Amino acid sequence: AQSVTQLGSHVSVSEGALVLLRCNYSSSVPPYLFWYVQYPNQGLQLLLKYTSAATLVKGINGFEAEFKKSETSFHLTKPSAHMSDAAEYFCAVEPRGSTLGRLYFGRGTQLTVWP
Amino acid sequence: KAGVTQTPRYLIKTRGQQVTLSCSPISGHRSVSWYQQTPGQGLQFLFEYFSETQRNKGNFPGRFSGRQFSNSRSEMNVSTLELGDSALYLCASSLGGTEAYEQYFGPGTRLTVT
Numbered sequence: 001a002q003s004v005t006q007l008g009s010h011v012s013v014s015e016g017a018l019v020l021l022r023c024n025y026s027s028s029v030p031p032y033l034f035w036y037v038q039y040p041n042q043g044l045q046l047l048l049k050y051t052s053a054a055t056l057v058k059g060i061n062g063f064e065a066e067f068k069k070s071e072t073s074f075h076l077t078k079p080s081a082h083m084s085d086a087a088e089y090f091c092a093v094e095p096r097g098s099t100l101g102r103l104y105f106g107r108g109t110q111l112t113v114w115p
Numbered sequence: 116k117a118g119v120t121q122t123p124r125y126l127i128k129t130r131g132q133q134v135t136l137s138c139s140p141i142s143g144h145r146s147v148s149w150y151q152q153t154p155g156q157g158l159q160f161l162f163e164y165f166s167e168t169q170r171n172k173g174n175f176p177g178r179f180s181g182r183q184f185s186n187s188r189s190e191m192n193v194s195t196l197e198l199g200d201s202a203l204y205l206c207a208s209s210l211g212g213t214e215a216y217e218q219y220f221g222p223g224t225r226l227t228v229t
Contacts, residue, residue, distance in 0.1 A: 101171055
């Protein structure tokens with residue numbers, strides 16, 4: 001079964017500081033990879049996805065993620081945090097093959113941004 | 116384009132009752148997936164429908180069921196509600212097919228079972 005690990009359930013940064021949220025997956029075949037953000041009392045919003053075209057993926061709101069096969073990682077970064085980035089972030093994978101349409105999610109990382 | 120809509124947004128039911136939740140996907144999307152979100156278990160996949168057929172199913176008891184209509188709208192039903200069914204139920208739509216198209220999520224239905 002697919003496994004997604006997000007290191008750090010809570011991350012705190014100052015406004016303007018680098019944001020780094022970690023995600024590792026367990027799969028011998030690199031899956032499709034996604035990052036979603038969830039604001040309070042809302043659904044999930046897609047930030048970016050990796051399908052295999054490029055290892056560095058740019059998303060919305062200044063976020064980007066780098067796929068590293070050797071490390072089975074897909075960490076999310078943003079050079080400069082903004083107060084509005086405070087939310088919960090989820091890494092998700094979709095295995096290649098017959099389980100299309102099913103996402104496996106990590107447990108989430110709550111990002112706090114201090115002024 | 117209008118986003119994914121879910122109705123109702125909030126629901127309070129009593130143990131033993133049944134409930135039906137509705138999801139309208141983005142126009143043109145043929146795949147609808149359902150997820151349960153709880154503080155204890157996180158986000159868990161319930162099932163996915165594509166062109167009125169269930170393609171995938173997660174590890175939930177038979178009390179959880181769903182269906183999809185010809186216009187791609189989907190419903191999920193939970194019978195004999197238990198306290199542990201209290202959760203945020205999210206549906207997501209995508210173009211579907213054979214590639215990993217992006218899934219777009221609705222705002223969710225918050226179900227409370229008392």
